[in-house]
Amino acid sequence: MGYVQCNLVILSQAHAFDFLLYCQRNPKACPVLEVTDPGSAEPRRIAPGADLRTDLARYTVWRDGRREPDRTDLHELWRDDLVAFLIGSGITFDQALERAGVPTDKDRWVLNTSLPTESAGRFAGPLVVTMRWLTPEQAIIATQVSARFPFNHGAPVHIGDPKAIGADLTRPLFGPPVEQVPANRIAVFWACGVTPQAAAEAAALDLLIAHAPAHSFVSDLLADRFCTP
Amino acid sequence: MGYVQCNLVILSQAHAFDFLLYCQRNPKACPVLEVTDPGSAEPRRIAPGADLRTDLARYTVWRDGRREPDRTDLHELWRDDLVAFLIGSGITFDQALERAGVPTDKDRWVLNTSLPTESAGRFAGPLVVTMRWLTPEQAIIATQVSARFPFNHGAPVHIGDPKAIGADLTRPLFGPPVEQVPANRIAVFWACGVTPQAAAEAAALDLLIAHAPAHSFVSDLLADRFCTP
Structure with a gap:
């Protein structure tokens, strides 16, 4: 950490x-x-x-x-x-999130989306995202904190409805399948380093x-x- | 602007x-x-x-x-x-500097330094910097403002004594020759896009x-x- x-x-x-x-x-x-x-x-x-x-x-x-x-x-x-x-x-900014009161040890998934990346030569594919479930207050704090780490994915790419970016909750690349976002939580999505891999x-x-x-x-x-x- | x-x-x-x-x-x-x-x-x-x-x-x-x-x-x-x-x-952050009360239309030079860059293949050479003379208060404000533009050189690389980075004031790449920094000003140095060129x-x-x-x-x-x- x-x-x-x-x-x-x-x-x-x-x-x-x-x-x-x-x-x-x-x-x-x-x-x-x-x-x-x-x-x-x-x-x-x-x-x-x-x-x-x-x-x-x-x-x-x-x-x-x-x-x-x-x-x-x-x-x-x-x-x-x-x-x-x-x-x-x-993961680089996990400690900064924790310091700001945002838990990082659970409720985290890696998901495919329907958003395309910009291709170069033979390299192409969808954007892969990391999703966390946060309270609205934590989501606002996490946005501010992560924005300070532009060389480690930076601010979120999306917040709210997973369907808006085609995030596939039923088949996560990492983490258990999920049915829907809990009512008192908001999903926050960051660009993920699994994308280039x-x-x-x-x-x-x-x-x-x-x-x-x-x-x-x-x-x-x-x-x-x-x-x- | x-x-x-x-x-x-x-x-x-x-x-x-x-x-x-x-x-x-x-x-x-x-x-x-x-x-x-x-x-x-x-x-x-x-x-x-x-x-x-x-x-x-x-x-x-x-x-x-x-x-x-x-x-x-x-x-x-x-x-x-x-x-x-x-x-x-x-130049991208000139307007942001002006909005914060830092003048951008004068006292600006492009200088070679003795700091090496990291080479790659046949590309190598010294870091080239943009120098401005600012009041101490402006220097602090300009540091904060430019740090918000990490994709346009970002925060300064040096502040104060030009000799500490081998900045050659006598032969600027851009701007007139200068003898020394005025007593009531502090020199602030940013990495400059002339470096890769x-x-x-x-x-x-x-x-x-x-x-x-x-x-x-x-x-x-x-x-x-x-x-x-």
Whole structure:
């Protein structure tokens, strides 16, 4: 809690420009914090000395679009043409939300929507969102607090009716199925770092590696140093 | 005044990844607002319908690192592999500064510094800054106001002694030479959009096109829609 957390996407240099462009065109979902040089597994700006092949607890791997068993070490897969992208995560502002009285430990889902992202090359797909149920007062506070973290998804992209953005409550990507939003709560939706990972997965690249869900990269950078006033 | 203004850099697709990466690594100096698809001169996100070959008043052109005469139309030079980058400009927040009582029409310089930027591929070079002389009260207000525009250089990178960042007052890139900061003023320094243009110029590309100084791209987007709370 309180440290900058990052989603990880690793792909080959041949696809790196299109993927970086995809992120640039969808900055709320894909705030790029660092791109390593080809073949380098060290994120020397965010975490000098770290090794992205071993320093996450679990990795998901796809070859030609097919998922393989998860791994805990990437040395066997590593190649000189691989480029790693560290992308901001909304978990980064959990502590700031807690400090402001907004609970972060429950009632949270990752959902597909019907909103398209801006494509770049072969990367395209729907916006994926994180939904929380909050009281109206918490929703207003959470909007203000998260807006101060523009490099970790920032302010919500939607508030209120899930149907307005085609959010699929019946089949969450993360969290149990839900029937409807409780009467005394309002749904708040943030752009989610699963968006770029899903776009990369759909592109069926020769090799794609990402952090496994809930096993993102935790840096030593204080989240409060990455926010605006 | 009050509209999003953009610096323009145009180069070939072969160099586009390294240049986009250079911008990503130096976000305060190089906040990328849009990258066009190769061969397209329409910035369809920032200004749908605009034509970047004609809609700036003057362009500077370099071939193999040598400057050619300025142009007012790029049709003759246009190629299918050219990619245009629109980069945020500090002029975007001039109106917000004026509204807060900070004058923006004088005492402003563009200076080289001895601070290095993070390199990417062949793109490297010093940080270029915009310096203004302000009263201490104005300096504090200007820091708060500009911090609300993270996609247009944001908060200052330095305040006070020009020597601390190696700012060369004797040879400004823009503005008359100056001897020293007046006693009742404090120098405030912002990362400047000339930084990526200078890095691209130093890379001596086969073809490089940029807006001519003081002839940047003015969009119809309200600056206040691009700022944080």
